[in-house]
Amino acid sequence: MTTVDVATPDDTTSGAGSTTSRKRSGLDRMSVEWVKLELMRVAYATRGGFLARRDPRAVLGWYVLCALAPWFTYSTPILVALFVLALGCALAARIGPLLLGLFTLGLVGQAAYVLVLVLVLGGDTTALDGLLQISLKLGAVSLASMAAFVSLDPEKLSDGLQAMRAPAVLGFAISYGYRMVPLLIDEFHDIVDGHRLRGAPHRGHGFLGWRTIARIGRIAVQAFYPLFLNTAQRTRTTVEAMETRGFTSAGPSAAGRRLRLAHLRWTVGDTLLVVATAATIAAVYTFLPTS
Amino acid sequence: MPGRDGAPAVEVRDLTFRYPGASQDSLHGVDLTIEAGDFVAVVGGNGSGKTTLCKTFNGLVPHFWDGDISGRVKVAGRSTARRTVGDIAHDVGYVFQDFGNQLVRPTVRDDVAFGPLNFGLEDWEARTDAALRALEIDDVAGTHTWQLSGGQQHLTALAGALALAPSILVVDEPAAEVDPRRAAQVYEHLTRLNSQGVTVIVIEHHAELIARYARSVVLMDAGRVRWHLPVDEALARTADLADAHIPAPQVVALAQGLVPDVAAGRRRPPLTVEACAALLREAGRSEQPGAALLRTPDHPGDDGSPTPDGPRGRAARSDVVARLDDVRYGYRTISGGKHTVLDGFDLTLRADERIALVGSNGAGKSTLLSLLSGLAVPETGTVEVDGRDTRSVSAAELSSHVCYLLQRPEEMFLTDSVRSDVAMHPVGRQVPDAEALVDQVLDRTRLAHLADRDGRLLSGGQQRRATLAVGLAMRPRLLLLDEPTSSLDLRSRDDVIEMLAALAEHIRCTVVATHDMHLVAEWADRVVVLDQGRVVADTDPATLFDSPDVLRRARLVPPQVTQVGHALDMNPLPLSVDEMSRRLAPLPTEELV
Numbered sequence: 001m002t003t004v005d006v007a008t009p010d011d012t013t014s015g016a017g018s019t020t021s022r023k024r025s026g027l028d029r030m031s032v033e034w035v036k037l038e039l040m041r042v043a044y045a046t047r048g049g050f051l052a053r054r055d056p057r058a059v060l061g062w063y064v065l066c067a068l069a070p071w072f073t074y075s076t077p078i079l080v081a082l083f084v085l086a087l088g089c090a091l092a093a094r095i096g097p098l099l100l101g102l103f104t105l106g107l108v109g110q111a112a113y114v115l116v117l118v119l120v121l122g123g124d125t126t127a128l129d130g131l132l133q134i135s136l137k138l139g140a141v142s143l144a145s146m147a148a149f150v151s152l153d154p155e156k157l158s159d160g161l162q163a164m165r166a167p168a169v170l171g172f173a174i175s176y177g178y179r180m181v182p183l184l185i186d187e188f189h190d191i192v193d194g195h196r197l198r199g200a201p202h203r204g205h206g207f208l209g210w211r212t213i214a215r216i217g218r219i220a221v222q223a224f225y226p227l228f229l230n231t232a233q234r235t236r237t238t239v240e241a242m243e244t245r246g247f248t249s250a251g252p253s254a255a256g257r258r259l260r261l262a263h264l265r266w267t268v269g270d271t272l273l274v275v276a277t278a279a280t281i282a283a284v285y286t287f288l289p290t291s
Numbered sequence: 292m293p294g295r296d297g298a299p300a301v302e303v304r305d306l307t308f309r310y311p312g313a314s315q316d317s318l319h320g321v322d323l324t325i326e327a328g329d330f331v332a333v334v335g336g337n338g339s340g341k342t343t344l345c346k347t348f349n350g351l352v353p354h355f356w357d358g359d360i361s362g363r364v365k366v367a368g369r370s371t372a373r374r375t376v377g378d379i380a381h382d383v384g385y386v387f388q389d390f391g392n393q394l395v396r397p398t399v400r401d402d403v404a405f406g407p408l409n410f411g412l413e414d415w416e417a418r419t420d421a422a423l424r425a426l427e428i429d430d431v432a433g434t435h436t437w438q439l440s441g442g443q444q445h446l447t448a449l450a451g452a453l454a455l456a457p458s459i460l461v462v463d464e465p466a467a468e469v470d471p472r473r474a475a476q477v478y479e480h481l482t483r484l485n486s487q488g489v490t491v492i493v494i495e496h497h498a499e500l501i502a503r504y505a506r507s508v509v510l511m512d513a514g515r516v517r518w519h520l521p522v523d524e525a526l527a528r529t530a531d532l533a534d535a536h537i538p539a540p541q542v543v544a545l546a547q548g549l550v551p552d553v554a555a556g557r558r559r560p561p562l563t564v565e566a567c568a569a570l571l572r573e574a575g576r577s578e579q580p581g582a583a584l585l586r587t588p589d590h591p592g593d594d595g596s597p598t599p600d601g602p603r604g605r606a607a608r609s610d611v612v613a614r615l616d617d618v619r620y621g622y623r624t625i626s627g628g629k630h631t632v633l634d635g636f637d638l639t640l641r642a643d644e645r646i647a648l649v650g651s652n653g654a655g656k657s658t659l660l661s662l663l664s665g666l667a668v669p670e671t672g673t674v675e676v677d678g679r680d681t682r683s684v685s686a687a688e689l690s691s692h693v694c695y696l697l698q699r700p701e702e703m704f705l706t707d708s709v710r711s712d713v714a715m716h717p718v719g720r721q722v723p724d725a726e727a728l729v730d731q732v733l734d735r736t737r738l739a740h741l742a743d744r745d746g747r748l749l750s751g752g753q754q755r756r757a758t759l760a761v762g763l764a765m766r767p768r769l770l771l772l773d774e775p776t777s778s779l780d781l782r783s784r785d786d787v788i789e790m791l792a793a794l795a796e797h798i799r800c801t802v803v804a805t806h807d808m809h810l811v812a813e814w815a816d817r818v819v820v821l822d823q824g825r826v827v828a829d830t831d832p833a834t835l836f837d838s839p840d841v842l843r844r845a846r847l848v849p850p851q852v853t854q855v856g857h858a859l860d861m862n863p864l865p866l867s868v869d870e871m872s873r874r875l876a877p878l879p880t881e882e883l884v
Contacts, residue, residue: 037623044397044435154397172395179397182437190702193666197690198705198765200719222705229747230701237392243355244385245395245451246377246409255411 036185038098043178044153049093051151056160058270059148062277066144069281070137076129077288079136085280086143093147103142111135154178163261172247176238183234184227191226195219298368300459300490301325301348306362308343308352317343319514321362327458330482330491332501332522335511336536337750337780341494342388344511345461348492349383350376367458380406384452386445388463388494388778393448399423399439400432403450410455422450426480440652442473449480459490466497467778471806472651472846478504496780498540499851502526502562510535523559536782541851541868542567548872550574564851568858576875578861610642611678612769612800613663613693618672620658632658633824636672640769640800645791647811647832648804650821651846656804657698659821660771663802664695677768691720694767698774700754704746709738709757712746716765729764736760736790752783759790768799776807788814812836812850812866820845833863 045052051059066089070082090100111131118127152160158171199219205212246256301323308318317340325331335341346352350371353360364371367382387393396402403422407415423429426446431439436447445465452460462481466474474497482504485491495501501508501522508525510517512535518525526532529539529547539547543560546567552558553570561567571577615638621631632655640646640663648656661667662674665686674681677692697703706712713732717725733739736756741749746757755775762770775791776784788810791801805811811818811832818835820828828841835841836849837857849857849864856865865871 033622155401175397176395179395179436182435187702190697191705193686194697194703194705196687197664197666197695198716198719198761201687202685225707226701226705226747229745233701233747234389234392237387237389238395240351240355241385241387241393242395243351243376244349244380245406246380247395247405253409253411256409259411259413259415260408 035098036182036189038096039185040182042096042099042150043181045151045156047094047096047150049147049151051089051093051147053269054151054273055264055266055270056152056156057163057264057266058273059152059156060160060164061274063144063148065274065277065281066148067141069284070140073285073290074133075288075290076133076136078284078290079133079140081284081288082281083136083140083143085284086140086147090143090147093151095146095150099146099150103139103146107135107139107142159261159264162257163264168257180231184231187230188223188227191223192219195222298327298365299324300327300329300367301492302363302365303344303347304363304365306347306360306364308347308358308360308362310343310356310358313358316514317358318347321514321516323509323516323519325490325492327367327490328485328488330485330493330504330506331509331519332493332495332505332507333509333511334495334501334532334535334537336534336782339511339535340514341511342463343514344516345385345463345492345494347371348459348461349385350374350379351385377410380457381410381455382457382459384449384455384457384460386448386452386460386462386465388467390445390448391441393451394436394444397435398432399428399434399436399443399447399450402436402447403432403454406451406455415454418454418456422454425453425484426450442476442652445473445477446480449477453484457489459492460484461492461494463494464496464778465493466495466500471808471848474500475848496537498526498532498537498543498781502540502542523562526562527556527560536780538781538785542855544868545852545855545871546570548868549576549875564854564858567851567855571855571859571875577859578874611639612642612644613640613674613676614638615659615662615669616673616675618662618669618674620662620667620669631824633662633669636824636826638819638826638829640802642799643795644800645795645814645816646800646802647815647818648802648821649806649808649811649818649845649847650827654821654845655824656821657773658824660695660773660802660804663769663771664693665689666695690716690765690767692767693769693771694762694765695771696758696762696773696775698777700758701747703758703761707745708743709733709746709749709760710742712757713742713760713764716761728766732760732764735794736763750783751779752786755779755783755787756790759787759794763794763797766797770794770798770801772801772803774805774807775803776805776810784809808848808850812853820847832866836864836866837862 041047051062054062066086070079073079114131115128118131149157154175154177158175161174162168162171196219202215203211246253302325303321303323306318306321307316309316321344323344333341333345343352346356347364348366348371352358353372354376366379369382371379394402396405400419400423404415404419407418412418420429423432426449428443428446428450431443436444439447449460449462460481462477465477465481478500481491481493493505495505505522507519507521509519510525510531517531518528520528526539526543529543532539538544539560540562542562542564546553546560548554550558550570553560561570615636618633618636619631620633620636621629624630636659638659648659650656658667662669662681663676665674665676665681665684668674668682676689679689679692681689704712705715710729710733714725714729717728722728730739733742736759738753738756738760741753741757746754749757759775762772775787779787784807791803791814795801803810803815815832818828818830818832819826820835820841822845827844828835828838830838833853835847836853841847842849850866852868852871853864853866856871861871861874865874
């Protein structure tokens with residue numbers, strides 16, 4: 001849960017107020033709100049972008065191509081090309097600053113610690129090449145995933161999966177999961193606030209901030225108890241309501257599936273997207289050195 | 292529609308049901324007939340079996356909850372025993388009490404279409420549009436459900452049920468979580484559907500809503516139907532209703548107190564404000580000269596000064612607990628824009644005030660509370676609590692001075708027992724004698740016997756008391772409560788109001804954000820009315836209820852007793868049934884004549 005880390009810096013900047021005279025600017029809270037909004041924007045594809053306009057099946061097809069492509073080579077130039085293409089697509093799909101920032105942080109952080117590990121354990125420079133390769137592969141796949149899922153709102157995603165004969169329950173679970181995200185984020189925020197206000201007060205950061213880290217960790221773990229129980233209570237009604245609304249464990253009827261998917265239209269643009277992607281990947285593999 | 296020709300909408304014969312693992316029957320020997328086209332209110336105390344009964348109508352009992360069942364339930368002429376829940380859903384629409392959890396799809400239109408699509412109905416789009424239009428929510432059709440207000444969510448859940456065009460509609464507590472105007476709106480929609488031939492069954496605590504909208508009343512008691520009567524007869528049985536924790540509507544209580552014919556049962560009690568006012572006029576009840584002096588002393592205005600300082604505040608005018616000065620606050624919206632909630636906002640809270648913060652949803656009440664609690668700090672301007680600028684201290688430090696109790700009690704329960712939740716703040720702050728303090732607080736809130744249970748498993752009223760206990764143990768100077776009485780039955784609500792009043796001596800100043808005008812009338816001595824981030828009135832309850840413009844603008848509905856007082860030209864307006872009865876009662880000398 002990414003919010004664990006971001007929901008509490010709030011605390012670390014303001015909690016030490018007893019010893020400092022620093023003024024709170026309100027930015028601490030604003031940043032939590034910003035993360036919340038950013039997640040919503042990502043989940044509900046409100047930014048648009050070139051993939052958001054396409055049929056969900058085409059987007060899923062595009063994603064499968066992009067996600068598989070990097071795994072068939074050990075050639076650094078091909079991987080660089082695929083990574084750059086994926087990055088371009090991610091930007092064109094408007095994945096937004098939060099995901100991009102987290103992605104960069106993750107990629108750089110991981111590369112750094114593996115590098116340290118390699119050097120400490122006595123590896124040589126050939127290890128660096130392998131390291132670069134795996135980072136590029138993972139990076140390209142992550143970027144393609146982000147581009148695809150930022151562009152699919154929950155409805156399109158579940159419709160797309162259903163159109164491709166995935167079980168109805170899977171499609172439903174995805175759209176229901178999306179529906180719960182804002183509620184859970186809000187509730188988590190309230191619970192963390194509750195811990196800050198009612199729990200033991202902050203007693204400075206400690207050596208290398210260990211106190212702060214320990215405190216954030218403890219609150220994050222403790223917050224899950226109420227979060228889970230509250231969610232369990234909510235879902236009792238949800239399960240009953242779904243029964244009354246015709247969604248049984250077997251999913252909606254075949255006629256229902258047909259009606260729900262009737263609005264999907266595969267257009268020339270969709271074919272073009274998949275063909276162009278396949279062609280580009282083929283071209284990369286053909287024209288760049290394979291080793 | 293199948294089986295509508297002449298058959299009763301619902302026919303229950305000798306029904307007994309016990310939930311799996313329960314030690315006693317939830318329903319016992321229930322016989323009930325609900326005619327097609329009726330508008331029925333099902334009433335009863337907590338645990339009387341109301342909800343279980345209603346769940347037998349749509350087959351959730353026994354198909355979803357398969358306990359021990361005997362007897363027979365026929366809906367629209369057909370037995371529910373051999374039909375599936377999904378099949379019965381075409382006859383019976385059901386809206387749950389926690390309707391927010393009934394919405395399972397991201398947008399309003401999609402959620403309403405969910406049922407018709409699942410059943411594979413070819414005309415699902417037409418049905419969806421018709422349901423959206425019927426409830427006048429077509430303008431929010433594309434909105435995500437989590438962005439809706441409570442009232443809109445309720446209408447969406449209702450539309451989802453309506454989209455299957457059921458002939459029977461069951462709505463569990465439609466008025467529980469919305470402001471009074473919106474509750475009336477939901478009932479207006481239900482009334483219109485009812486006039487189009489839909490049988491409406493509601494579970495309801497509010498006798499005033501029952502009086503205004505229902506045609507018959509079913510009283511449940513310990514799993515049995517005690518009686519099923521036309522609404523005017525039902526509401527005259529005030530003793531039975533009081534047993535079930537349904538206080539009579541204020542108009543009925545007034546008439547019984549002031550008109551001997553009604554008290555003796557020779558005459559039906561009035562069900563509306565107009566009827567009550569007419570009856571009182573006819574009975575020659577008007578205010579005796581000087582009777583206004585009999586007003587309860589704990590309300591302002593008795594000294595003729597509707598001053599925002601409050602009656603006791605004037606003695607210690609400088610004793611300011613919190614002050615907002617030229618405050619601006621806003622938040623970013625999902626579309627990237629910015630929504631300013633408060634701008635140029637000033638407010639001063641003084642010691643010994645009981646302040647009610649009222650206004651429609653989105654008026655800025657919750658924002659104001661979070662600014663006062665220090666959880667949020669203003670963009671410009673200053674918020675001072677207890678003489679300290681909230682910018683210079685952390686919210687955690689401020690929590691020893693201000694306590695903010697959230698609207699949803701379960702979010703206040705952070706641990707697995709009431710006792711440890713109450714102890715969390717004093718123990719964390721190493722307050723001396725924390726254990727003794729916790730025991731004392733639990734005693735005072737009558738929770739000692741429940742102290743080891745998880746707060747989530749308590750009843751609604753107990754949950755509110757538990758959150759109050761959490762607040763008390765923090766020993767704040769300023770106590771902030773968000774909707775402390777929402778979704779409580781009336782008895783638990785009175786309980787909370789009583790407790791708030793009793794706690795006044797331990798807290799310097801209490802602010803309650805609320806839609807509940809009874810709470811305002813019976814508890815507050817200062818009302819701050821917000822509308823679109825501005826204070827449109829800052830006065831005492833009686834003056835507020837006498838200001839039609841403000842009431843309309845902030846979507847407030849005064850309590851019935853105040854409305855009757857208004858119709859009888861009483862000045863100042865009465866705030867409680869007791870007060871009005873005293874003021875209109877025949878003077879003792881008359882009785883001697």
